[in-house]
Amino acid sequence: MYGQGFFYQAFVYLAAAVIAVPIAKRLGLGSVLGYLIAGMVIGPFGLGLIGEEGQDVMHFAEFGVVMMLFVIGLELRPTLLWRMRGPILGVGGLQVGITTVALTAVGLAVGLPWQTAVAIGMTLALSSTAIVLQTLNEKGLMQTDGGQSSFAVLLFQDIAVIPMLALMPLLAVSGGESDASAHGADAAKHAPTWVEGLPAWEQTLVVLLAVAAIVVAGRYLMRPVFRMIAATRLRELFTATALLLVIAIALLMTQVGLSPALGTFVAGVVLANSEYRHELESEIDPFKGLLLAVFFIAVGASVDFQLIQSEPQLILGIVALLMAIKFVILFALGRAFRMGLDQNFLFAFSLAQSGEFAFVLFSFASQNRVISEDITAPLIAAVAVTMALTPVLMLLNEKLVQPRFGTRERSEREPDQIETDSAVIIAGFGRFGSIVGRFLRANGIQPTVLEYDSDRVELLRKLGLQVYYGDASRKDLLEAAGAEKAHLLVVALEDHERALAIVETAQKHFPNLTILARAAGRPEAYELLDCGVEHVYRETLDTSLRTGVDVLRLLGRRAYPGHRAALMFRRHDEESVRDLGKMRHDRKAYFSEARERIQSLEELLLSEVEGPDEERDAGWDTESLREEFGDSR
Amino acid sequence: MPLPRRSAPCHFGAATHPNRDPSLKSVLILFAHPALQKSRVNRVLIEGVRELPGVTFHDLYEAYPDFDIDVPREQGLLLDHDVIVFQHPFFWYSTPALLKEWQDLVLQHGWAYGSEGKALRGKTFLSAITTGGREVAYQREGHNRFTITELLAPIEQTARLCEMEVLPPFVAHGTLGMKDDEIARHAADWSRIVEALRDERIDLEAARSQTRLNASLDSVVREGGR
Known part of the structure; x- marks a missing residue:
């Protein structure tokens, strides 16, 4: 079945994605889980449509992660980075620090040398940027407090990888003599590199020089080059240049024995202030998306069910312990930084896995003889499992944990006030709903407000408004808000899909309600009118x-x-x-x-x-x- | 609010505040025409008076296109002036809708009328209107069966209830077939009246004997300084 060429593989991957993802989306599982499941199904431990070359594909598709970090870097203008410095350094720094210490302690407890324990601790403290950001984006949770904190932590982790990679050679258990053979062992980077045979401190120096070179080139060289390319007005040439840039940096990084993702990330940050930022982003984005999809499939395919089967207790034990430790630390941090309970759950569930950096760092670590292969193999298997479990956990959080705790928190806060017999319910208290609500209040009407973002709820509460946390598309919440007695429901959410869901629930269970709905534009207005909403307001x-x-x-x-x-x-x-x-x-x-x-x-x-x-x-x-x-x- | 209509009466040339000369009377012209762009006569009539010193020309449809009348501001304008003029086309024997809205909202009980309402007491009031029909139509035996004086009774009584001194109206009859030179003559007459009101050169005794102020203008307006 294997080795029937590029087209066969492309066919299998694309077909798996095209079949699995719509099904997963329909089932409400999200695309990432869809890709992962597709990977497991077609992988060597499923249908066997792809074999061991799945590993190679993963190495190839890791380039998607490289591109993602480039794009993240592009979005991370120094000013934005500066504004987020609190959460990044505070929450992010503490998460990486505490988790590293805790995991190192576990490593020492099972009798690993301290260098190995530290390397494992650092590596596993990192989460999966790819899976978390993709999932949060897809669920539209990036702007929530939990989403923002997750993003901050992931950013810190992205940055923390730089010193980790620099530290890794210094943690080498044995001397420099072993380095040369280790490099040869790495399948992905089989070409001899420039830093081969150099002592650890010189390697570190070369790495730092390479990063500095990227910063300088990004600042002074790339802009004139892009200006020249843009002047040709050939769009595909710009695409080619963008790809060339990313690939060139990746190659350079590989040559100095560093993760390509880091180089492109730094290049992204350097270019974030340039006028070509948006073009670069939109050129790279489709490649990034496609490669990430392949990457997720490859992760799914690489979940080593054989190893899990042969040593189930070991692997599942590592998975359970790892995720439990990470979850507890994240949750405690969320508490310490005064996140709302539901946001804290989102935050902790999102980041409780180890990520693709583990693959990079482990291979780098074994290159440098920090960790031996027989230790990294089960760890890599466990990491893959935690990654695959992440979308599942986030789904459980959404469907089981959030409703329970979200609701409980609400009723704890205000056990009786939601019983007010308000004639008007406003769902969504953002730019649109808040104006409607303020206007009504100014005219002596106290609307009952339902808002999905708990931090906004908190703020509005402090301002003395009757705002309740909750998803207004749920029948029980609408009921609690007095939908049976109310006359009017103002659906003022920005999220059109959610608005439609609320309309559907309201029409089904509370026909007494007259619905007034916000629509972004004509297409949204059409859909609302199709649902039978009489009062539709284009923003x-x-x-x-x-x-x-x-x-x-x-x-x-x-x-x-x-x-x-x-x-x-x-x-x-x-x-x-x-x-x-x-x-x-x-x-x-x-x-x-x-x-x-x-x-x-x-x-x-x-x-x-x-x-x-x-x-x-x-x-x-x-x-x-x-x-x-x-x-x- | 990008257009600061509340801050000053005349952002769009609607009203120019008079240079107050304490020896002169100040005149407030409340002008109402919903479709000035279609007007032939009123457009010319207002040309002569909107820039006159000592005269505040207040274009109501320009100031309140949404009928959202700023009552305190309007009352302030009334207090600031000695002579109040309603200038408008005579629509259905009455004022255009916005000027009616203006009366309803601005002339509050306890301010403009009633035992406490003395804000307008002693001011001078007059109407300045244009009618499509000729003067003969506004006779007992004419097309409209009532005289202008009779038809203006509601406005006159409104002013009287506010204890204002009411002058006979300025009326430009027969606008439908009016020639340009006639329009120009009316405009000159109207400017002359407004200036005379400002300069107190109106012979009130003579004026009260007229049915309309511009019937024989020379007998009503004293020429020369006062």
Whole structure:
């Protein structure tokens, strides 16, 4: 089955992804878990569609992680880094430090030499940037407090890898003599490197010099190069240059015996302030996404079920102990940094695994004779299992832990106030909902507010608002918020999918509620209208029209006609959304109708300016009066 | 609020505050025309008066296109002036809608009228209107069956209830067939009246005997300084 060439492998990987991921998404498992499962299924321990070369593929696909770190670096402008310094250094530093100490202690307890124990402790303290960020992004949790803290910790870990890699040679159990043979053993980096045979401190020096070279080149060399390439206006040339940059850095890093991911990360940070940042990001992004997918599949395929089967207690023991230690430390840190309980659970469950850095660091460590192969093998197997378990844990957290603790916390805080008989429920108290809520309060209406971000809840509570934490798409929470007695439900969430879920729940269980829903634009409005929501509000319609009216005024037009033109425009636009929404599934009819409407609107607006024969203001017209009475003496 | 309409009465040329000369009367023209862009007569009529020193020209539809009238500001303007003018086309024997809204909101009980409401006492009031129909139409036997004086009774009584001195109206009749030179003559008359009001050159006795102020202007306006 194996070795039937590149196309066969590509076919297997892509087919697995295309089949598994939609199913996983449909089941609510998320894409990462889908990829991992796909990998397990096609891997040597599943269907065996891919064999041991899965390891090679993983090495190849690790390049996705390299690219991801480049992109992360691009997003990590020094100023942003500076603003996040508190959580990064505080939470991140403590997480890495305490976890390293705890895991080292475990290593020493089972009788490992201290150098080996420290190397293992450092390595396993790191989490999986790839899996965590991908999963958080997909669930839309990046902006929550827990998501942000996770990101901060991962950033610190990304940075912490640099000194770890620099430290690794210094931890060598035996002398420099063993280094040379260790390099040869590493399959991924089989070419002889520049640093071969150098003593440990010189290797460290070379590494630092290489990083410095990247910083200097990134700052002074890359921008003119990109300017030149951009001037050719050939998009594919820019793509090629971006790829070349990443690959060149990866090669250089490999030559000095350092993780390519680190080099590209540093290059990313250096380029984060350049004007080509967004282009670079969008050029690299598709490659990154595809390679990460392959990477996740390869991780799934590399879960060594044979090793697990032969030594189940050892492997599963390592997994359980590792995740328990990491979880407890993360949770305690969350507490110490005053995270809400639900955010703390998210934070601790997200980061409780060890990550792909472990593969890099372990191979680097065995290169440097810090850890022997017979120790790294079960550890690598365990790391793969923790990575595969992460999406599962996050799912459990979402489905089992959060509802229980989220709800309990809410009812602990306010056992009776949620019983208030408010006529209005507002779901979502962000930019949109908060204005609605403030307006209602200003007019003596106390709405019941449901908000999904618990930290925002905390803040709004402090400001004296009646805000409750919870997912308003859950029937029990809506019920608790008084949906049976309320008259109106304002769905003001930014997240359209969640908004639709709330609408669905409300319509199913509380037909007494009149729903008023926020829509980002036309497509969202169509869907809400399809659901039978009568009152749909496109976020920017009124503001844009107000801007337009002011433009007319500042151009010297009369205010009142402008005001009325805006009212007419809005009415016309609302009508067209309703009419077009009905026929939008028929593309042809939709476009011809849309064209017609734009035209008729234009005519209407033009007649407003140019001609008197137009219904709306006909009452103020004297033309016909003049004709009838004007000339009769 | 990008357009600071509340901060000053006239961001869009709606009102220019008079250079107060204490020896002169100050005139507030409350102008209401919802479709000035279609107007022939009013557009010319206001040209002559909107920039006059001592006259505040307040274009209501420009200031409140959304009908959101700033009552304290309007009351402040009333207090600042001695002569109050409603200038508007005569729509359905009444004012345009915004000027009616203005009366409803600004002339509050306890401020403009009632036992406590003395804010407007002693000020001078007049209407300045344009009508499509000719003067003959506004007669008992004419098309409109009532005289202008009769039809303006609600506004007149509103002013009287606020204890203002009411002058006969300025009326430009027959705008439907009005020639340009006629319009110009009306505009000159109207400017002359406003200036005379400001300079206290109106012969009040003579004025009260007229049905409209511009019927025989020379008998009403004293020429020369006062």
